[in-house]
Amino acid sequence: MSHKPFNFRKNVREALDNKQLRGNLRFAMETMIRNRKNLFNDPERLEHLRETSSAIRSKSLALLPRLLEKLEQNCHQNGIKVHWAETVDQGNRIVLDILNSRNVKRVVKGKSMVSEEMHLNRFLEKNGIKPLESDLGEYIIQLAGEKPSHIIVPAIHKNKKEIAELFHKHIPDTPYTEKVEELNAIARKVLRKHFYEAEAGISGVNMAVAETGTLCLVENEGNGRMCTTLPQIHIALMGIEKVVEKLEEVPPLLELLTGSATGQRMTTYFNFITSPRKPGEKDGPSEVHLVLLDNGRSTIMADKQLYETLKCIRCGTCLNHCPVYTRIGGHAYGYVYPGPIGTILTPQMEGVDKTQSLPDASSLCNACAEVCPVKIPIPDLIRRIRNDSKSSSGKTKGSGSGRSLMESAVWKGWALMNSKPELNRLGMKAGSLFGQYLPKTGPLGKWCNIRSMPVPAKKTLHMMADEEGVDRD
Amino acid sequence: MSYNQNKPDTVYFFGTCLVEGLYPEVGMAAIKLLSKAGVRVVFPRGQTCCGQPAYNSGFPEEAKKVARHQISLFPEDHPIVVPSGSCAGMMKVHYPILFAEEPDQSEIAAFSERIFELSEFLVRIMEFRLADLGDPVSVTWHSSCHAAREMKVIEDSKSLLRQLHNVSLVDLENEQQCCGFGGTFSVKQPDISAAMVRDKLEAIEKTGASEVISGDCGCLLNISGAAEYLKSSVKCRHLAEFIWERTHES
Ligand code: SF4
Numbered sequence: 001m002s003h004k005p006f007n008f009r010k011n012v013r014e015a016l017d018n019k020q021l022r023g024n025l026r027f028a029m030e031t032m033i034r035n036r037k038n039l040f041n042d043p044e045r046l047e048h049l050r051e052t053s054s055a056i057r058s059k060s061l062a063l064l065p066r067l068l069e070k071l072e073q074n075c076h077q078n079g080i081k082v083h084w085a086e087t088v089d090q091g092n093r094i095v096l097d098i099l100n101s102r103n104v105k106r107v108v109k110g111k112s113m114v115s116e117e118m119h120l121n122r123f124l125e126k127n128g129i130k131p132l133e134s135d136l137g138e139y140i141i142q143l144a145g146e147k148p149s150h151i152i153v154p155a156i157h158k159n160k161k162e163i164a165e166l167f168h169k170h171i172p173d174t175p176y177t178e179k180v181e182e183l184n185a186i187a188r189k190v191l192r193k194h195f196y197e198a199e200a201g202i203s204g205v206n207m208a209v210a211e212t213g214t215l216c217l218v219e220n221e222g223n224g225r226m227c228t229t230l231p232q233i234h235i236a237l238m239g240i241e242k243v244v245e246k247l248e249e250v251p252p253l254l255e256l257l258t259g260s261a262t263g264q265r266m267t268t269y270f271n272f273i274t275s276p277r278k279p280g281e282k283d284g285p286s287e288v289h290l291v292l293l294d295n296g297r298s299t300i301m302a303d304k305q306l307y308e309t310l311k312c313i314r315c316g317t318c319l320n321h322c323p324v325y326t327r328i329g330g331h332a333y334g335y336v337y338p339g340p341i342g343t344i345l346t347p348q349m350e351g352v353d354k355t356q357s358l359p360d361a362s363s364l365c366n367a368c369a370e371v372c373p374v375k376i377p378i379p380d381l382i383r384r385i386r387n388d389s390k391s392s393s394g395k396t397k398g399s400g401s402g403r404s405l406m407e408s409a410v411w412k413g414w415a416l417m418n419s420k421p422e423l424n425r426l427g428m429k430a431g432s433l434f435g436q437y438l439p440k441t442g443p444l445g446k447w448c449n450i451r452s453m454p455v456p457a458k459k460t461l462h463m464m465a466d467e468e469g470v471d472r473d
Numbered sequence: 474m475s476y477n478q479n480k481p482d483t484v485y486f487f488g489t490c491l492v493e494g495l496y497p498e499v500g501m502a503a504i505k506l507l508s509k510a511g512v513r514v515v516f517p518r519g520q521t522c523c524g525q526p527a528y529n530s531g532f533p534e535e536a537k538k539v540a541r542h543q544i545s546l547f548p549e550d551h552p553i554v555v556p557s558g559s560c561a562g563m564m565k566v567h568y569p570i571l572f573a574e575e576p577d578q579s580e581i582a583a584f585s586e587r588i589f590e591l592s593e594f595l596v597r598i599m600e601f602r603l604a605d606l607g608d609p610v611s612v613t614w615h616s617s618c619h620a621a622r623e624m625k626v627i628e629d630s631k632s633l634l635r636q637l638h639n640v641s642l643v644d645l646e647n648e649q650q651c652c653g654f655g656g657t658f659s660v661k662q663p664d665i666s667a668a669m670v671r672d673k674l675e676a677i678e679k680t681g682a683s684e685v686i687s688g689d690c691g692c693l694l695n696i697s698g699a700a701e702y703l704k705s706s707v708k709c710r711h712l713a714e715f716i717w718e719r720t721h722e723s
Contacts, residue, residue, distance in 0.1 A: 012664050323651045327668045360662055363669070364529055365618035380570065386531035399530025402531070411527050415535035418490070419542035421519035428494050443660035450667040451698030454495055461493045461500040462518065470504055471515045 008357050011332035021329050024159045032153075032320045035263025036371075046404065053256050054375040056249045057311035060241075062300060067210040067243045068292065074213025078275040080288045090124040091293045095202070099129060102233060104199040107131035108191075110217070110224040111138050112204030113151055113314060114237040114293055116336045117349075119437055120202070131202060132194045134223040136187055143170045149330030151337065151410055152261045152316035157329050201227035201285070205238035206257065206313070208290070209247050215290065216250060216269040218257060225269050234285040236273070240292050241301075241310040253313060256373035260315035296349045296397075303395055305384055309344050311374040318368035318378060324361050333358065340368035344381045351398030352389040357383045431456040480599060483513040484525050485553040487543070489560045490522035491690040499690060502717035503556040504589050509721070510599040514554075517546040523555075524571075530657050532658040533571060540568060554594045556713050557689050558620020561590040563592050566623050590620060591713060592630040592688060605637040607719035613645045613682035615673070615696070617689035621649045630688050630712055637719055645685070646676045654695035670699040677707050684708045686715050 015021060040046040060067060072082045085091035091114075099107065107114065107124070121142075124131055137155035141148060143166045148154030155163070160178045167174040167186055174186055206218045215236050217224050228234045244250065258264045277284030301307050305420045310343040319325045319339030330338035335346045335355070343362055347355045359382055368378040388394025389402030417423050443451070465472070477500060484507060492500040500615050507514045520543055528536035543564075547553055565588035572581040572651040580670040614634065616627045627649075653659065653669025660666075677685045685707060687693055693709045700707040 009664075012662070016668050033526050046639055070698070241579035268712065323669055324662075324665055327665060327672075357661065360658070361665065362657040363618070363651045363653060363666070366574050366622035367618070367649075367651065383529060383531075386529070387529075387533055388548060390531035408532075411530065411532040411535045414527060415532075415538045418521040418539040421521065424521045431494055433529070443657075446660040446663035447698070448702075449663050450702055451695065452701040454694055454698065456494050457497045459497055461488045461516075463498040464497045465504070465516050468501065471513060472518050473515060 006334040006354065006356065008332070008334060008355075008361070011334060012328050015328040015332040020159070021157055022327065024157055025326055025329055028153070028319045029326045032263065032317075036260060036317060036320070037263075039259045039263045039265060041406075047251055049256055050373055050375055052252045053313075053373055054311065056244060056253060057313070057374045058308075060244045060249075061301065061307060061310055063245060064241070064243070067245055067266050068240060068243075070210040071208055071213060071243050074210065075290055076213075078213045080213060080273075080275060080290055081216075083291045084294075085291055086294045088118045088293070088295050090290055091118045091295070092120060092260065094291050095120060095237075096124065096127055096129075096282070098233065098235060099124075099200055100127075102199070104233065105129060106194070106198045107200045107202060108134045108194050108223075108227050108231065109138070110201070110203035110227040111135040111154070112202065112237050113148075113336065114204055114239050115202065116148060116191075117239075117295060118237070118293065121139060128327050132191075132198075134191050134194070134227055135219070136184070136221055136223075139187055140166060143167070147331065147336070149338065150307065150316060150319055151339075151341070152319075153315050157331070157363070161271040183263060191226075195223075195226045195230050198227075198231045199230040200233040200235060201229075202235045203227050204461075205236050205242055207250065207253060208238060208243045209250060210245050210348070212247055213274060214247070215271075215273040216254075217273065218254065218267050218269075220264075220268045222260075222269055225271055228271060228273060229283050229285065231377050232285050233287045233289070234273070234276075235289045235291060237291050240294055240297050241312075249303075257313050257315050260317040260371065260373045283368065295385065299397070300348050306344075306348060306396070308376050309341075309348060309381060311376050312341055312345070314341075314375055315373055316372050317373065321367045321371050323363065323365060323367065327359075333361075340378045340382075341376075344376075344378055344385060347385050347389070348396055352385060352394075352396050353398030353401035359389060365383075425462070428456075428462075481512060481552055483549075483551050484594070485547050485549075485551050486514050486516045486558070487523070487547075487553050487555045487564070488516065489518060489555065490689065491694060492556060492684070493521070496690045496711065497693065498709040499556060499714050502711070503713040504552070505721070506591075506595065506600075506601075506713055506717055507554060510595055510601045512599065520546050523560040523563045525560065525567075525655045526656050528563065528567060528571060529655075530661075537571060537575075540564075540571065541662070544568075544581065547584070547587075551587070552589050552594065552598070553584075554589050554591055556591040556711070557691070558590050558617045558624045558626060559689050559691055561588050562609045562619035562623035572710060581666040590624045590629075590688070592627045592633055593624065593626040596629040596632055601633070603633065603636040603716065603720050605639045605719055606722070607637070607639055609639045609641075610684070611641045611643055611682045612684045612686050613643045613650060613677060614647060614688040615652065615677070615685050616649045616693060617687055617692045618649075618651050620688050626688070633712065633716060634686065637716070640719070643680045643682045645680055647672075652692045652695050654691045656691065659695060666695075667699075670695055671703075674699055674703065674705055674707055678705060684710055684715070686710055686712050688712045 047153035325339040392400030524536040524539040653666040699711040
């Protein structure tokens with residue numbers, strides 16, 4: 001996969017300097033946090049729901065190969081054609097082949113993070129097909145030529161004014177307006193036309209039910225339903241981890257997904273897609289395809305700690321609650337998945353060598369783990385990825401690439417200092433005598449960017465305790 | 474919790490490295506509070522750091538070495554009281570994870586069971602009562618991440634403050650949001666960390682309180698360092714020191 005050279009430090013600086021972005025983000029995130037909190041106002045019930053959902057996701061992963069087989073069988077029986085893609089390239093090819101063999105030129109798309117992972121739009125455009133994004137947020141960033149900055153609200157970094165300017169500039173005969181209803185109406189008008197004309201619709205899948213061969217799609221705008229029912233061909237894209245065994249496992253996951261994502265008890269639309277149009281039915285596509293993408297997921301699955309990454313239901317609430325994400329926004333993360341989930345998923349998909357210091361972009365404050373609806377221990381997984389980045393015997397792609405002799409030596413020295421009390425005493429003493437004369441370079445320099453130098457105490461606690469006669473054994 | 478029924482007569486005190494080198498008066502205040510609450514406090518020699526810096530930085534072997542050294546210094550079955558939610562969280566929640574693959578993991582888990590954060594121990598185990606001798610003052614409270622989300626002891630800390638009848642506690646906006654310290658995070662991602670501590674300072678200033686109280690020296694070091702650098706008037710104090718000063722007869 002090709003990316004612009006990734007420079008996290010630079011991205012962070014630019015994002016932090018962008019006052020508008022920080023204002024937009026702060027306002028939006030605080031609203032989403034509040035809505036979620038208002039909805040989940042019974043902590044005990046929430047905890048119970050999280051336990052249940054976490055168990056469902058764990059079980060689904062434990063049974064993954066079997067469930068996928070079952071899903072394929074049942075989809076097949078229902079008339080949905082299933083395609084397997086091990087890599088992003090294969091996934092893109094599959095989609096293109098379906099479109100080309102049916103001579104499709106006009107495509108509408110619903111929101112799909114897997115399609116972002118595949119860079120599907122870019123690929124199709126190169127091959128002469130320009131899909132139109134029909135989710136309002138996705139439509140906005142498509143106009144702006146940008147990538148989503150949030151997995152639920154892709155255009156969250158844009159405010160009304162910026163959207164008004166985009167519409168005015170890119171949609172012919174559109175007067176400048178900042179009125180939300182008017183902006184909505186403008187987008188609706190443009191999109192309607194495309195829905196009627198499109199020959200194929202592409203969508204994501206929030207979860208698939210193995211026992212019934214059902215694809216579930218959650219959305220608020222109705223565009224997902226349009227994409228999956230109006231055009232003659234529907235292509236659904238899904239990561240292989242999104243399967244559950246039984247229909248009865250959908251409601252708890254759904255409740256947590258919508259509640260965590262937007263604070264809604266239920267989204268406006270919830271689509272169950274179980275087959276193409278049947279004889280006698282008035283609408284629906286004549287063909288439904290399901291593309292199942294692996295793209296490194298099998299490797300993640302094989303690790304007995306990191307597999308938990310795949311429990312994710314992409315609710316985005318870890319982003320909303322993350323003190324890092326809310327300050328730098330999604331684009332700074334450089335890849336498709338931002339925020340805490342991106343911090344664990346991206347290095348595993350792309351390799352820790354490619355993602356540089358991304359795993360360091362967490363103060364391990366645990367805010368994400370506290371809200372994650374399926375209880376992914378995100379901070380523990382971040383630590384694990386940090387370990388792998390420093391160790392050539394790690395299992396994450398690119399393991400050992402973050403290792404430097406200097407840093408290893410520093411930590412060895414630190415361990416020695418802190419396991420040999422005599423050395424520690426000496427160190428502390430030196431600190432209290434000479435601490436204030438230390439040069440402000442290296443880590444200390446970075447500390448002093450915004451803070452004054454720590455001043456070591458004249459006496460350590462050990463010294464004070466001795467003076468005051470505290471019991472020592 | 475097994476200690477709840479009968480109050481122990483002796484506890485160990487684990488001072489933490491930040492208290493040892495930078496905030497010894499916090500450690501002394503904590504020891505005195507514990508004594509006042511009615512337990513004998515043993516502060517074993519040779520203790521250093523819980524090992525969290527290496528644990529969070531990708532060096533688990535180094536973290537284990539340091540952790541093992543601490544564990545060896547607390548041989549008796551006394552509770553171990555720690556004046557920091559973060560270090561207590563490391564020793565209680567993370568040692569069992571760190572040593573999960575080791576042959577002696579069950580002994581380590583038993584050690585972790587004995588860990589208490591200071592205010593948790595004072596409130597839940599010792600049922601400590603305070604009489605405020607200080608002047609009227611209004612303060613605000615910053616929850617450290619691990620005191621809140623790992624040790625879950627914020628209510629204990631605040632309940633101590635609430636016992637002080639001359640102290641009014643002003644709510645802090647985003648009280649439980651990270652201040653940007655995060656140990657090595659503050660120097661590995663200095664720009665993000667700086668943005669976080671700036672916001673924290675702003676929120677504290679907005680309360681109009683004369684001091685911000687917290688239970689973790691890491692946060693205090695971070696917030697007070699930034700306050701000094703940015704010439705803010707915000708003052709920071711550790712809960713133990715604040716309480717001790719207001720409740721002992723001088
Ligand atoms: S990691 Fe958890 S909180 Fe984050 S998007 Fe996935 S399910 Fe939601």
